[in-house]
Amino acid sequence: MSKPQIKFWSERRQEMKKDLDSRRLPCAVAIPQSKFVENVGGIIRTANAFLIQEIILDRAVYNKAATAGTANWENIQVEEDVIEYATKKGYVKIALEQHSxxxxxxDFEFPANSVIxxxxxxxxxSDEMVEQCDYVIEIPQYGLVExxxxxxxxxxxLYEYCRQHRRETKSYK
Ligand SMILES: C[S@@+](CC[C@H](N)C(=O)[O-])C[C@H]1O[C@@H](n2cnc3c(N)ncnc32)[C@H](O)[C@@H]1O
Structure with a gap:
């Protein structure tokens, strides 16, 4: 690729990222124990589909194939203490867990600035982690699987968050 073409794609990339950032929903996902790399990759892919603000991980590891190429477009924040970071950023912390x-x-109305x-x-x-969150939400299930x-x-x-906070937006498709 010649130099002018490289410059074109680099500028085009920056424009696209800027455009995506200007349209993001103000919620985030926090993964305090990001050990299973395929799951983290899958969450990054979903985060891109719904165009959320950021994904907060405790380590920079994810399966690239599972992200379907979306990782470079997303705001992936790596923090030793993801809860502390989310608190400082002013997110309302929503634990996603089956819990008493x-x-x-x-039945849950997501605050706009939620972090899941x-x-x-x-x-x-852990109960300790649940206690650090403002709310706990559970997806009702009916089958055999627990x-x-x-x-x-x-x-x-995230789909439910978007349903509640949806707004007109364009798609790249
Ligand atoms: C496979 S589950 C963990 C199961 C684990 N063996 C347990 O008993 O807690 C992995 C994570 O997915 C989320 N999760 C799975 N099913 C859920 C549900 N029905 N409602 C809310 N969160 C759920 C929770 O964050 C949970 O910690």
Whole structure:
């Protein structure tokens, strides 16, 4: 590729990122134990689909294939203490967990500046982590399986957030 073409694509890329950033919804996802790289990649892909503000991870690891190429377009923030960071940013912290304190998803009104805090794929979320959050929400289930995969659960919660806070936006398709 010749130099003018490289410059064109670099400028075009910056324009596209700027445009995406100007249209983001003011919510975020926090992954305090981002160990399962495919799940983290899947969440990044969903975050891009719904154009949320940022994804907060405790380490910079995710499966690139699972992101479907979206990682470069997203705001991925790596923080040792994701809860502390989310608190400082002024997000209302929403634990996504099956818990005695939880509110069914369809009875919950998401504050605009929500951060959805996810649990660990195997261990779930500790009570200590739940206590640090402002609300706990649960996706009602009816079948035999006891829980959803964390990336699936996050997608459902983000979809509901977008349904409540949707606005006219253009698509790149
Ligand atoms: C596979 S689940 C964890 C299961 C774990 N064995 C347990 O018993 O807690 C992984 C994560 O997905 C989310 N999750 C899964 N199903 C959910 C549901 N029905 N409602 C809310 N969150 C859910 C939670 O964040 C949970 O910590």
């Amino acid at each position: 304190r939880s509110i069914p998803l369809w 805090v996810t649990g660990h794929e195997v261990e779930g979320m 829980s959803l995969n964390v990336a699936t659960a996050t997608s459902i919660a």
